[in-house]
Amino acid sequence: MILTLGLLGALQTTLIGGFAGYYLSNSLYEEIGQRALMVAKTVAASPAIIDGIRSRDVPGLNALARRLAQTNQALFIVIGDDQAIRLAHPDAARLGFSMGDDDGDYGEEALIHGRAYVARAMGSLGESMRGKAPVIDPANQRILGIVSVGYSLSQVENTIGRYNLVLYGVVGLMLLVTAISAIVIAGRFKKAIFGLEPEEIAHLFRERDATLQSVREGIIAINRDGVITTANRAACDTLGLSPDTRLAGQHILDVLPDSTLLSVLESHQPDFDHEVWLQGRQMVVNRLPVRQGDEVIGVVASFRRRDELDLVSRQLTRIQQYADTLRSQTHEYSNKLHTIAGLIQIGAHDEALALISSETSDHQSLLHLLLEAVPDPIIAGCLLGKYNRARELGLHLDIDPDSAMEDIPDAMPRDQLVSVLGNLIENALEATRKHTGPGGQVRLSMTGLGEELIFEVEDQGPGVPEAAQQAIFERGVSSKGEDHGIGLHLVQQFLNRWGGSVTVENLPEGGSRFTLYLPKQPDETSNL
Template sequence: MILTLGLVSAIQTALIGGFAGYYLSESLYSEIGQRALMVAKTVAATPSIIAGIQQRDTSALNHLARTLAATNEALFIVIGDHQAIRLAHPSPDRIGHSMADDDGDDGHQALIGGQGYIARAVGNLGESMRGKAPVVAPQNGKIIGIVSVGYSVSQVNTTIQRYNFVLYGVVGVMLLISILAAVVIAGRFKQEIFGLEPEEIARLFQERNATLQSVREGIIAIDRDGIVTTVNRTALETLGLGADNQVAGQPILKVLPESDLLSVLQSGSPDFDREVWLRDRQMVVNRIPVWQGDDIIGVVASFRLADELDHVSQQLTRIQQYADALRSQAHEHSNKLHTIAGLIQIGAHSDALSLISREVVDHQTLIHLLLEAVPDPVIAGCLLGKYNRAREMGLHLDIDPDSQMIDIPHNLPRDQLVSVLGNLIDNALEATRKHTGEGGHVVLSMTDLGHELIFEVDDQGPGIDEGARESIFEKGMSSKEDSKDHGFGLYLVRQFLSRWGGSLTVENLSATGSRFTLYLPKTSGQSHGTRSTH
């Protein structure tokens, strides 16, 4: 940048200096020529010069010519008659010869045309600017002679060189200032672009585009005027705008009328994990203002479909439930095996056989119930795992023997249903253990009669205050002491109900505990949301 700006400045100043020098030279030459012509006309109108020509008094004319040349600082004054024969000349040997001998100019324009003119020629006295004027007799107006006044070009060149010295000095100073300005501008520009060179900026731009297109979240950025500056392919696909849609350069309210990016632009406050509806799709959005110093110059938003986040959360919940079930089952069987081994070692064979029989009967009863009432292996596996989990906690999970859950819609996501049911049972177990300690009971009953799937989960916990029955479904709300990683179970339940069109009632039992009743229509429909009953 310094070289480019310096070169441009040098060319500009050189052109300006050259033009100024040329214009100055031409102006001085013209001025000297006009001066010579003016002196020639003055001398030609002098009465003594006219009389000398008429009388052909060469001595008087030469004296007058020398005097007038010295007075007007002219190089020479030459006087000729009507035939351009010299009557006065600085060199006496030239007198009596034609004026055309010096430069080939016989004064025809002045002698015949009667007009004064300017000429540049080289004579025996050197190169000069000459002004020639006719001498006219006042008695009859006839042209009787010619006067030629010359100024040396070397005098003009000396003056031009003096002016050029000043001019080129100014040009040099201008060039130096231009180079210094280029250095300052380049330094300031480099500071604004964080010290990066152009090729580095180009590489970062390509990396930025590749990064934007590789991110699986939609990204949209606007400037301070609310104009879209950046949008990646995922954003276009997520919003259903089409991959070929030219969104960049358009106002954000034209692209997304329901967008709140302008409010973030005005407030300057970031917005994280906000659930919004964009183009009839539920999104989870993060919005961050972009600052430059103390000014907000834009906003960047990243978003993705809420279903994707819920799906990931539900998968993690399901994995955790399976892990808990396997862990509790392994732990329980390990304890039972140690107990049976101890009974055998002390010779209490009958007690060992009784314990084995009781364990086999309990599991066989549960398995038989599940096989008949819940033929779906995913749901049955979840309930078996929760049963073992309850026993590990010192609690009892009682499944109503009259329960039946056979007519489950094929399009109802099993993993989501397991996640919802598992969250309700886990919350009931935690509430029961916290309130009653070991020996507490959690009762589950299920029915698929009618047009809905109904699940009832009764616990022996402390119950739920009426004012808290809505807040327990908010993200991050938990009654556990360590709530950092809790408070998402009932939130996911509500999200599932919102999509499937189910409802959940919460009521306190007459004695102690609470009852959560889950209603799921066999055909997905409009969401009924959550409600509380007494």
């Protein structure tokens, strides 16, 4: 930038200075020529000159010419007759000779056509700017002779030199000012762009664009006027817009009429993990003001569909449940195998057979119940895992034999239903284990009659205080301490999307009952 501005300033200054110098030189030459012409006309009109030429008074003409030349600061005044023969000349040796001897100009324009003119020529007295005028007899308008007045060009060049000295000084000063201005401007500009060179800025821009497009979260940035300056493809996808939609340049309220990004411009405060509805979709939004010094110049918002985050949470919860189920089954069956092996080793074959028969009978009864009541293998597998989990904890999961869950709609996502049911049973087992210890019982009842799926989970825990029966479904609220309070929050999120509900009540004999109601057809206003 310094080189560009400096060279541009130098080029402009040089062109302007050159034009000014050229124009000044031509103006001075023209001015000297006009001055010579004016003096020549004045001398030619002098009666003394006219009379001198008539009488061919050479001494008188020479004396008069020298005096007039001195008076008008001319280099010379030459007077000739109608044949261009010199009658007056500063060099007496040239008297009587033709005026065309010096430069070939015999003054035909003045002598023949009677017109005064200006000429530049090299004569015996050096290069000069000459003004030539005819001497006309006023009595009969006959051309008597010619007057040539010359001014030395060395005088003009000296004058031009003085002017050029000033001009070049001004040009040099302008160049210096331009260079200093370029350095100052480049310094301020470089400071504004954090010391980056243009190539680095272009590289960072390409990196930023690639990064924005690779992020799965929607990102929109606005300036202080609320106009969108940046948006990635994920923003269009998340908002349900066409991938070809150009968001940049549009006002945020034209794209999202309910957007609250402008409020961040006013409050200057960031907003994290805020749940909002955008274009009929529930989003989790982060909004961060962009600052330049102490001034907020824009806002950047990132957003993602809530169900995507819930899906990740449910997947993690389900993986945890699967891991717990496998661990409990491994632990339980390992203990039983060791027991059976010990009975066989000590010769207690009848006791070993009885234990095997009891174990087989319990599982056969449970499997038969699950196959009849819950044909869906995913839900049946979840209940079987929770049954084994309860046995590992020293508890008993009692599934109501009259349960029937055959009418689960195909549209209901099984992974979400398993996550919800597993969280309720796991919470019931945990509450029962802490309150009653080994031997406690958790009861599960299911029915799919009518228009709803109903699940009832009863525990033998301490119950849920009435003041906390709604708060326990909020994120992070739990009686288990920190890093808990996710399971029931996911339950509530699923119910909100599907249009279901859950009730909590304390039992007279102790413990609590969670009743889950899920419509077989989702709420039309829900967003799955």
